[in-house]
Amino acid sequence: MTQAYIENQKGKSLKATLRLKLHLDPATEEALRETLEQSTSCFNAVCRHGWDNDQRNGTRLHQATYQPLRETHSDLPSQLVISARMKATEALKSVQERKRQGRFVSCPQSSLCPVRYDARSYWIRLSDGYASLATTQGRVCVSFRLCAYYTRYADWRPCSADLCFRNGKYYLHLVVEREAPNPVAEGVLGVDFGIVEIATDNDGNRYSGEAVKSVRRRVRRIRRLLQQRGTKSARRHLKRIRAKQSRFVKNTNHVVSKSLVGTALTSRKALALEDLSNIRDRADTVSREMRWLLGNWAFLQLRQFVSYKAEALGVPIVLVDPRNTSRTCSECGHCAKENRKSQSKFHCQQCGLMLNADLNAAKNIKARGECSDALLFWSEALPTNQEQAPNL
Ligand SMILES: [Zn+2]
Incomplete structure (x- = not known):
């Protein structure tokens, strides 16, 4: 929750993605749920069309699918139909890339695909802790609490945001940016x-890498033992150990x-x-x-x-x-x-x-x-x- 991922960007801007957990009343939750489902249905329909007709071009996919989808998903704001088509185009392109590498792929399908919001479909007041999202039931207002770690991003510019549903909870993955400071060196x-x-x-x-090495040695030893055993519970244990080790290395890398x-x-x-x-x-x-x-x-x-x-x-x-x-x-x-x-x-x-x-x-x-x-x-x-x- 208190983690932000900053990427190096082309040019001179810094970007970070903030994960905001939304606090919702039942009616708003229902509206978001319906929006996610309809948007996913559009996503899947565009993917199916692109797959069947071997089409990866965004404009062509738009021309072929926009009107029919507007008719079948009349509640979904047009901007969200377009954003679902854009996500589907990205998915089709990545599938095409994997196909080119000779891997087996099937038509991209999603059970609940995140909804991408942009300036036309949402706005957000980061420091006040609320946002307005377009949904199938019109605009709804959602609130969130900005944790202490995220307050440093309060004056960054909001860009796009993804509405996600994970483990029964709704999150807004918000991308923020600002200019990078000029590099200084003497x-x-x-x-x-x-x-x-x-x-x-x-x-x-x-x-020093001493701590990392000793953990790695210990993990290697345990892993060997577990692999020899090969039972279901050993495999589960192995998975847990791997995740733990990767968190440890990540933390060390942050410290160093x-x-x-x-x-x-x-x-x-x-x-x-x-x-x-x-x-x-x-x-x-x-x-x-x-x-x-x-x-x-x-x-x-x-x-x-x-x-x-x-x-x-x-x-x-x-x-x-x-x-x-x-x-x-x-x-x-x-x-x-x-x-x-x-x-x-x-x-x-x-x-x-x-x-x-x-x-x-x-x-x-x-x-x-x-x-x-x-x-x-x-x-x-x-x-x-x-x-x-x-x-x-
Ligand atoms: Zn020398």
């Missing part, structure tokens, strides 16, 4: 992600990313990270450790958390060339495989520098970040009044 903080330490920065701060971004913000530095976008194409120049990390969703999640938190607080991120960051000496620049003595030790064969391997890599990443053109641009464009950052 220096660079190099960060190396790894297995031994989740992250190490070039000042030697470590964001918050701490990293916080360090960069207070020292007014940009975060330099390794650019992993083309890394798969040149596996030969990337360490085995890096390849292991790339297949690890927890690590990718951490990078995601770091980037959205950085964007929300105006901390620039500089992506640097990841080649040989762990083999190069941060003191003299000598690059050799032999420099890396073990997972944790770096020993330069030329100048004799001995250092923790992650710290050495972080220093290299910092140095590469300082040479980046992007950073030059950010230092010149230092804004005078930094917008007050939300507390993430």
Whole structure:
């Protein structure tokens, strides 16, 4: 309930989705129920038409289905008929994509599909805790309580909202947005992600992965035992353990990313990270450790958390060339495989520098970040009044 998902958006806006639980009287609940059912019926009808006629084009689907649906669903506001058609088009397109990948798919059907509201079909007063929604029985007013965590979003702009029904309760999933603060930086903080330490920065701060590793080891042991047993209750237990582990990793990633971004913000530095976008194409120049990390969703999640938190607080991120960051000496620049003595030790064969391997890599990443053109641009464009950052 008190969680918000912020995504990096194109351009300069930040978005978050708030999950608001609605408090309803029986009559309003009935109106929402009927609206959800009718909208779902429209959704299914459009999906069926698109499926049978192999049609994925939004305009064509509209032309073919809008009038008949208006006649059969006369209570449903026209805007909601259109929004159901738009959702159905998205579903058909994603089915087409999966088909293209050679997977078996059937016509998309929904038992109760969320209703998408936009500026024409709803409005909301976030700080006052109420909204007005178009339904089959005209406009209805719904109320909700804005929890303490969400008050920080009270002045963000509301965009679209989805009305959802889950476990007997009605929720409004509201998307809000605002401008991202201008990035500010006067220096660079190099960060190396790894297995031994989740992250190490070039000042030697470590964001330890010890807790994560011990939990992972324990879970692996229990999992093996349960898989051997293979009973129904063992499988249920296994599922619970998996969910618990993923919550634990997520929490750790939030803690680590918050701490990293916080360090960069207070020292007014940009975060330099390794650019992993083309890394798969040149596996030969990337360490085995890096390849292991790339297949690890927890690590990718951490990078995601770091980037959205950085964007929300105006901390620039500089992506640097990841080649040989762990083999190069941060003191003299000598690059050799032999420099890396073990997972944790770096020993330069030329100048004799001995250092923790992650710290050495972080220093290299910092140095590469300082040479980046992007950073030059950010230092010149230092804004005078930094917008007050939300507390993430
Ligand atoms: Zn050296």
